[in-house]
Amino acid sequence: MWRRASMPELVVEDLTVHGEDTGHPILAGVSLTVKPGEFVALVGGSGSGKTITARSVLRLLPQQLRIESGSIRLGSLDITRASETELNRIRGGQLGMLFQQPKKMFNPSKTIGAHLREPLKLHSGLRGQAAKAKVLELLADVGFEDPQRGMRSYPHQLSGGMAQRAMTAMALAAQPGILLADEPTSALDKVLEQQILELLDRQRIQRGLGILYITHNLASVAAFADRVLVMNAGVIVESGTTEAVLGSPKTAYTRKLLEASNLAPTGIAGAPTRQRNALTLNTVVKHFGSGKRRGRPALDSISLDVHHGEILGVLGQSGSGKSTLARAIVGLEGISSGSITRTLDADGAGPTAVQLVFQEPHDSFDPRMTLRASLEAPLRSRNDLTAVERSRKLTAAMEEVELDPDILDRRPGQCSGGQLQRMTIARALLLEPEVLICDEATSALDAVTQRTILELLQRLHRDRGLTLMIITHDMDVVRHMCQRVAVLYQGCLVELTDTDKFFADPQHQHSQDLVSAAIPCRGLHLKKIRAAL
Template identity: 40%
Template sequence: MVGKNTSDKPVLSVSGLTIAFGSTTVVHDLSFGIAAGETLAVVGESGSGKSVTSLAIMGLLPERIGRASGSVKLGDRDLLTLDESEMRSVRGGQISMIFQEPMTSLNPVQRIGDQIGEAIRIHRGLKGAELREAVLEMLRKVRIPDPEERIDNYPHTFSGGMRQRVMIAMALACNPALIIADEPTTALDVTVQAQTLALLKELQRETGTAILFITHDMGVVAEIADHVLVMRRGRAIEQGTVHEVFSNPRDAYTRSLIAAAPSLVGKLADGTIPARGVEGVPLSFRGDAPVLEVRDLSVRFPSRGGLFGRLKGEVHAVEQVSFAIGKGETLGLVGESGSGKSTIGKAIIDLAPRHSGEITVAGRRIDYADPRSLASLRRDVQMIFQDPFGSLDTRQSIGSAIIEPMQVHGIASGKEARAKMEWLLERVGLDPARATSLPHEFSGGQRQRICIARALAMSPKLIIADEAVSALDVAIKAQIIDLMIDLQKEFEVSYLFISHDMAAVERICDRVAVMYFGEIVEIGARDDVIGRPGHGYTQRLLSAIPITHPDQRSARPPQRVDATPPRSPMKPVGYRPPPQSWEMMAEGHFIRRAS
């Protein structure tokens, strides 16, 4: 039984687990065990049964629909025999779970401090100031900036990666015997991912916690796992120690997963490249004229507090950002969660308030106070969001979702709109006969294809892809990236590709801009930025990319949890940032000088 330490009784022992929904069996006769202090990675593509296995362990299968048989023992207790009231005492106290999609797991109308504190209050019995301090300690552990301020904020004020950190804090709060981590680092950039994995390892060393780590990223498996269980179509097809599975994979499917592990072709160059000063803001792009030009964009959010909600300061989410994108070009915008990269995309399409700056699309300056200028912007610029299910109306058929924007903007109607919708579905690899289906009837990868088709329905000049592939497993991610590349060639559309996935950025992008605390610190051709990074932060970003084999764990310095307080984006009202200055590393390759 994989993950079972014969010298120690397993914390979790699963034997003959079979899960069915109605007459359909989705998990077949699954067995494994996890000892204290061990990490078992369960890997496989979407639909393999790995996440539903975790729900069965937690007793969270849908009532009257899902049923589990076999044995799931936590110590000596068989969880499948417990009633709901008994399982409530287990969840959060003895077993905690970190979910993949934090926004759907967090209560949008409850402050994050209250949500973390609820588990601590129930399972540890803390109250008042003692409870608040315990919550603050968890926020510090997962490196939430300004924890004393953010403890009273709501989930929508956090970035996707920051919300996942909140979920991790909730899971760690009661020192559980077992943590089930269901794709916990999917939404995180590589540096925060490395910090999170280091934090989980540190927790294991301190408490002996067992971890069931569900993922599709074999790079993460190589980093953290002791044992590996590979699932496909509801069955275990391979299991063993992490070294056995990576060094001698027996199944062809396992070999394909290992081959698809994120890695960079570009190698860091040795030595330094001479740089020279540059006057003004570097706005290089490919082609004759830019499709998008952003000049000195700043986005600030007010921070209020006290009895009367007085203005205490401003969060400088984006500060003096400038770049341009040419026709048919892809610019990658990369950086940590909270660096401001998604805020830039939202500010361009008027989903975030702009403090200052100028945005030009296809030679026309956007006047955000003019409805006609905004209508033109929404025709020319479309956005693909990270969560395709959240960006689709659950009650609207996918065909209607694609047709509706064409009708609203007067691009097409009637038979013409329907014909274009069917053609677009074919172009993104979906059957037009499914146009009447609802979003929940499709997989995650298929839903993202629907969102791409909807964006293309407007014949845009620019598509902003905000973490469009980060939540997909490696096989589907590769398909979506290849699709985007093919569609770009066909439609000559430009992309602003916002991502923390450096392997995806290398695959699709022509140029790369690196963001750090709301500012661009390096920008240039992909091969220059990834292969010859000039800025220290870019170098750290690239060094945090997961390894591709567990033997490499000792070949690089260990990732450590930084105990120093994170830099705060909060500034006093009226703060003026220092002027930017640049150095040119090569033609079109620039780095920010230290201010």
Template identity: 40%
Template sequence: MSLLDVRDIAVSYDGRRAVEGISFTVEPGEVVAVVGESGSGKTTTAHAIIGLLPRNASLDAGQILLGENDLATWSARRMESVRGAQIGLIPQDPSNSLDPVKTIGAQIGEVLRIHKRGDRGTIRRRVVELLARVGLPDPQARARQYPHELSGGMRQRVLIAIAIALEPRLIIADEPTSALDVTVQRRILDLVDDLRAEFGTAVLLVTHDLGVAASRSDRLVVMKDGRVEEQGTTREVMSAPAAEYTKRLLGDAPALSARPFKDAAAAEPAIVVRDLVKEFRVGRSSFLAVDGASFEVPRGTTHALVGESGSGKTTTARMVVRFTEPTSGTVSIAGAPDDRRFRRHVQLVYQNPYGSLDPRQSIADIVEEPLRNFRLGDRATRRARVGELLDRVALSRDLLTRRPRELSGGQRQRVAIARALAAGPEVIVLDEAVSALDVTVQAQILDLLEQLQRDLGLTYLFISHDLAVVRQISHTVSVMNRGRIVESGTTRQVFTEPRHEYTRELLAAIPEPVR
């Protein structure tokens, strides 16, 4: 008998069907990955299993068999006895999943108290044991801390400690590493594997990251538009996908595709950074965010700054676009004036397409704004230019009257790129510009950036922690660690002959498919 047997479930939101006829099984001790783009229904399916659908959702049909028990027929109150004890949940965002006003120890202990697993002293000792088990240093001190005092990777380990506290038979991991750097991601996934081996726990891994799914699962369930496109062993699906959608997903995943390296061009530099230093004051002490960074970007090429969170890459980018003044050192942008017209020459595309567009403006107003700010053309000329820009980024002009909330994430990022192109810049800084996007949309945006670079001769400074994406998009790379550039070179050199141990660690963390 399977540990979990999901049979033909259907879920609706406000009467509108979101998931239809989903069926799969999870065997004891195995990892089953449910993959697909945003909106495919994978998270809805996971929440239906554990009884955490929102109020406007309903489980309309099907069975959810945990052993011999059909959870689909259980009341919300009865499901409370299952959550934590038999099915653990590792939610997606460690920043929003922990109570900011409760200590870490109190939040882990709450699970044990609800299920009456010992007195106060027993629970306190068990909390420390769990924090140690998930690899947090000085667990007694961590138990007394609050979430904001821990890094993202540490907070995710706390969520894992909560999920395993009662040693459940099944853990549902809903995008457990999507907000983490690649090296932290690898450590978290290694931890889940170790715990699975120790406790014999099965894992239902919900993810849009095909690289993670391919490297960590025994079987794959591929979802699209609320239905299962195909499923099978990971090796079978990876080597011989049956569905066209699966083939496209695999082809779009940077970690799974071996595209040829780009050749670095021999051109005059468009960006020259020399001995850049940025020091921040923190109370009576100081923090060196960037320590002597130097690099050049040839005109018409893409230079990537890579590293984990806190490495200094975004601070460096902000100094390049003059949003932050350096403590010392220089940034030179060829041809860029020193007055307010600098913004015409250098533009920035942000990470989050949901937060970088004014929700009150129409798409036409958003894209036109730089033209108005620089007083370029009359109203009719500007509106014509806006239409041309939407054509350039492959968006329908029908979207001009819409608001950002009416667009998908990929469409919003195309709008952000169109806005950055409006005033005719020569340099564009892209700060994690594709990290918030699904793999297929990400591939589309990367292809768009390459096409724009070829057509317009643009120079890109590309900020990313994802080396698989960097390999695809960049000509040259600088690797940052703790504020310093530890290695620079062509993308081919850095990826095939890394010299620094930190670079080798980053490269080793890129997920690889099972063989």
């Protein structure tokens, strides 16, 4: 029988973290407490120090960073002084870890089942059939429709959302006392985000799980958190109950985060030009695997016209086929049957040029190369451009995405997520596409940076006449940006309609689930948030 007194309390006091190459602290005097059964949210923009705080608690800082002063205690254990043996005992045991980029945390040579059996064996002593039964139970709890298949899968066979579900299962496997959740739902659709948050909340209520929830999603904070800590530039600038912080913010920075989170329809969604289609998909089918392992198609008879000059939103739960559709359109995935036609461009000189902006900007660049070398690579194939002309095009591209051209001489690791996402857009624009597909291009960004990227895309749509496909799970982004909405479910196109009609009267059950899930996730405090602005 669980007793609240038996669960550990996490206490961080006056934590300061320095870097080898910085003249100022990365974290400065950070203090926080997570009690048993408490849901504490740590919010802030990209680079504010949220993830460094979590990694300090885990003693998993990069080599160039060190804890300069302060203390971190988990129950009676002083983590800052703990031996590696003690740390290995609590990591994944008393202290659960849920990271934002799950595929980087998995061993690509091991199945998901093998990953989950490891903490069950180490911390709970489960083996054999008992461990297998628990693995299947955990995968079902986090939303795997086919836990048996999920258990046999390797990390590369999962979508980003499915990998995040598996990481959540692994974090909860040993029933930790404290869970550090670093952006755990940023790659998930609203339905699954709601499911994961409700799962964590049940664990909090039933077992007294203490949760430090790191996020830029203020809607989920409003719905689930007991207390909110706001971090900026390595300092906690505001803290208090959720209602107090989000309802009556004291600092300009908190108000800025709240205002940026409050996306409203822009009114740009007038009727798109329908004189011609930019893309035509006719009964497109995509299977992965072969024979008995082939399973349900990733894309199942998709027929879709993308109108020239429109902004089309593509919605659907994680694993519904959205990213597979994007990769098929640009030719990164072959299709099993059907056709994808790029109609002639405006001059009739050739097929419509299509470029793809990927979800995770850090994975879109070679970390060993400067950004200049990465962006210049596709231009080198053009024999009509001299070195001087290539340089001019790069400078112009930087100006178009509102970046200082000096950034071209940096490497990816020296840039923020928002800067790199602008760079991915700039690289795509260098080849002058007519269609730009953005695959979850803002899901990993904080609210302020997200709004900046969306405004950039709107300007490019207006100034260049770009056709945009916005693949997202963020309903506010769709309402804010898009003229039409296409909904995918289990590889099928189940709804295609104007944005206003979609939100007013969704027809398919999955569409209804997506719309309804977006409402409770925004929380009961949203009216107070808006009133405070």
